[in-house]
Amino acid sequence: MLTFIIRRILYSIPVLVATSFLIFTFVSITGDPLGRLRARPDITAQQIQSIAHSKNLDKPVIIRYGYWVRDAVTKQFGTTLFGNRKIWPDLKRVIGHTLQFILSAIIISVLLGVAIGVYSALRQYSLFDYAATTISFIGFATPVFWLALMLQVLMVQIFLKWHVRIFYTSGLSSPTGAGHGFHFLIDRIQHLALPVIALCALSTAVYSRFMRASMLEVLNSDYVRTARAKGLVERRVIMRHAFRNALIPLVTVVAIDFGGLFAGAIVTETIFTLDGMGYYFINSLFASDPYPVMAWLMVVATMVILFNLIADILYGVFDPRIRYD
Amino acid sequence: MTEQQFHEPSPLAVAPPGSEGLIEPGLPADPSELTYAYGLEIEARSQWDYARRRFFRHRLALGSLILLLAIFGCGLFANFIAPYTYQQINLNALSQKPSSKHIFGTDSAGRDSFSRVLYGIRTSARVGVLVGVLSTLIGTIIGGLAGFYGGWIDNLLMRLTDLFLTLPLLAVLLVAAKYLGHSTPLKLALLLAALIWTQIARVVRGSFLSLREKEYVEAARAAGAGDLRIMLRHMIPNTVGPIVVSATLTIGTAILLEAVLSFLGFGIEPPTPALGALLSEGQDQGLDKWWLVTFPGVVIVVIVLCINFIGDGLRDALDPTQRRVRA
Numbered sequence: 001m002l003t004f005i006i007r008r009i010l011y012s013i014p015v016l017v018a019t020s021f022l023i024f025t026f027v028s029i030t031g032d033p034l035g036r037l038r039a040r041p042d043i044t045a046q047q048i049q050s051i052a053h054s055k056n057l058d059k060p061v062i063i064r065y066g067y068w069v070r071d072a073v074t075k076q077f078g079t080t081l082f083g084n085r086k087i088w089p090d091l092k093r094v095i096g097h098t099l100q101f102i103l104s105a106i107i108i109s110v111l112l113g114v115a116i117g118v119y120s121a122l123r124q125y126s127l128f129d130y131a132a133t134t135i136s137f138i139g140f141a142t143p144v145f146w147l148a149l150m151l152q153v154l155m156v157q158i159f160l161k162w163h164v165r166i167f168y169t170s171g172l173s174s175p176t177g178a179g180h181g182f183h184f185l186i187d188r189i190q191h192l193a194l195p196v197i198a199l200c201a202l203s204t205a206v207y208s209r210f211m212r213a214s215m216l217e218v219l220n221s222d223y224v225r226t227a228r229a230k231g232l233v234e235r236r237v238i239m240r241h242a243f244r245n246a247l248i249p250l251v252t253v254v255a256i257d258f259g260g261l262f263a264g265a266i267v268t269e270t271i272f273t274l275d276g277m278g279y280y281f282i283n284s285l286f287a288s289d290p291y292p293v294m295a296w297l298m299v300v301a302t303m304v305i306l307f308n309l310i311a312d313i314l315y316g317v318f319d320p321r322i323r324y325d
Numbered sequence: 326m327t328e329q330q331f332h333e334p335s336p337l338a339v340a341p342p343g344s345e346g347l348i349e350p351g352l353p354a355d356p357s358e359l360t361y362a363y364g365l366e367i368e369a370r371s372q373w374d375y376a377r378r379r380f381f382r383h384r385l386a387l388g389s390l391i392l393l394l395a396i397f398g399c400g401l402f403a404n405f406i407a408p409y410t411y412q413q414i415n416l417n418a419l420s421q422k423p424s425s426k427h428i429f430g431t432d433s434a435g436r437d438s439f440s441r442v443l444y445g446i447r448t449s450a451r452v453g454v455l456v457g458v459l460s461t462l463i464g465t466i467i468g469g470l471a472g473f474y475g476g477w478i479d480n481l482l483m484r485l486t487d488l489f490l491t492l493p494l495l496a497v498l499l500v501a502a503k504y505l506g507h508s509t510p511l512k513l514a515l516l517l518a519a520l521i522w523t524q525i526a527r528v529v530r531g532s533f534l535s536l537r538e539k540e541y542v543e544a545a546r547a548a549g550a551g552d553l554r555i556m557l558r559h560m561i562p563n564t565v566g567p568i569v570v571s572a573t574l575t576i577g578t579a580i581l582l583e584a585v586l587s588f589l590g591f592g593i594e595p596p597t598p599a600l601g602a603l604l605s606e607g608q609d610q611g612l613d614k615w616w617l618v619t620f621p622g623v624v625i626v627v628i629v630l631c632i633n634f635i636g637d638g639l640r641d642a643l644d645p646t647q648r649r650v651r652a
Contacts, residue, residue: 030505138626
């Protein structure tokens with residue numbers, strides 16, 4: 001097991017290096033980072049030249065890649081192109097917020113998805129099963145940003161009608177001060193509830209469909225028949241033999257979905273103006289600044305690789321049929 | 326097995342010169358020859374007949390197809406159907422709720438939301454269909470070559486797909502769209518196609534990898550068929566099911582991605598009406614005007630839902646290993 005983990009981590013290193021090179025060339029070839037400055041009449045070619053020189057932008061791509069990697073490793077991604085702002089302190093703050101946001105979305109959608117999927121499988125072709133199927137099909141077709149907008153619209157309508165504010169539609173905390181302890185927690189939940197619902201919806205639909213299929217497959221397997229044949233009560237058959245085995249492949253699905261949640265975060269954080277990674281990414285793009293964009297892509301790629309690594313290891317822990325040597 | 330596969334003309338059955346009109350093995354030239362002794366007529370049916378029958382049996386898919394054609398038709402003929410043009414300003418009807426005159430309401434410039442949605446459908450449908458066609462072409466060619474020959478094309482394809490497993494597609498799209506600048510529907514469609522063909526390529530590659538080892542491919546090769554003939558006559562027809570299904574679903578994905586890019590301001594720019602751009606405008610005008618963000622979104626959901634159901638129906642219909650329909 002330990003050798004597997006070490007081997008797996010070592011294998012991640014070349015993947016990460018290749019990804020960093022692809023990210024750098026992709027962002028570099030898709031645009032001229034100084035194009036915005038060139039368009040301004042008040043900046044002379046001389047000034048542009050000196051900026052390009054100080055940022056090594058006048059060198060070939062492969063050498064710039066070298067400089068970028070050096071900055072990323074030794075200076076924590078260096079500074080932004082415009083304004084020379086340090087990237088890492090900002091990025092670190094938004095990573096914290098987004099992880100809070102994404103992890104709560106994952107936990108909620110796993111819990112909900114598993115519950116709905118298992119219940120659908122146990123009561124196959126019941127009214128509940130049909131309703132869950134219909135709702136998840138609609139969920140697959142609903143764009144995350146529209147769901148987020150509709151949740152905001154709903155809150156606005158409730159507020160206009162009854163003058164009550166259940167959840168907030170923007171920001172992470174109240175501008176007037178969030179308070180401390182319990183009040184801070186309640187305030188945070190009131191702010192995060194709508195974005196989390198918007199982000200959860202699609203994942204919950206995916207997980208519940210997957211869980212239903214997985215559970216149905218396990219319920220038809222030989223060892224469940226054996227468990228029933230030896231006279232176990234149904235409850236024990238389902239909880240100990242069926243449910244636990246049906247849960248294993250969900251690990252992979254959640255791991256694959258993890259990268260998609262960052263895409264969801266871009267959309268939801270922009271709509272709810274949450275100070276998170278997605279909002280940071282969109283703002284950096286609007287500013288046409290390649291360095292924070294590359295840093296962002298690198299951080300997300302690292303997290304996705306790391307999460308997949310954890311999923312692989314968990315898979316081995318849960319499923320004793322998998323041998324690692 | 327063979328009778329379940331798609332129309333598979335054996336290379337050995339190539340008719341000798343001068344034998345035009347001779348019957349192909351298995352398919353009678355004249356259906357009446359198949360009349361049984363007791364007078365029961367049997368029509369010859371191709372695999373396409375079976376596929377069409379299976380699809381038409383799938384009521385949800387058929388209904389979705391009709392609804393989708395109706396929606397796309399409304400978009401296509403928007404200039405005939407829409408009661409107003411998409412930028413016709415009416416100062417007497419600012420920010421009105423849905424009514425019999427403006428069934429989707431009006432925005433703060435008094436423009437009719439229903440008309441704008443119709444024109445938006447036109448843009449979205451164009452982008453979706455164009456992306457579907459383009460990415461299917463690119464994906465089939467590259468996926469086919471990768472699956473058939475392996476080698477560097479295969480390596481490149483697999484590394485590209487790996488990349489999309491570590492980076493969110495939306496982020497990559499946004500970076501590319503940002504640097505392309507102001508987008509027309511055509512430019513956006515090219516961009517989307519350039520990034521999502523890998524999904525179809527993977528499907529085709531997987532299918533070709535397994536078809537390559539089939540006995541009939543070996544037989545074709547033994548009969549002297551070249552690589553191109555084997556791919557076009559034997560492997561593509563046997564991959565048609567998965568290709569058509571992924572092409573259909575790609576249209577839905579493209580419409581969703583177009584909407585999200587336009588919404589975030591990196592896609593189609595106003596005044597060109599697109600469903601995502603309409604939602605973005607609706608959001609800017611205040612969320613108390615619920616009708617401006619509700620209807621364009623509902624249209625997107627209905628379109629994508631229809632496409633997904635059609636995809637499901639096609640998957641069932643085009644899988645030749647499925648049990649045949651009676652009728």
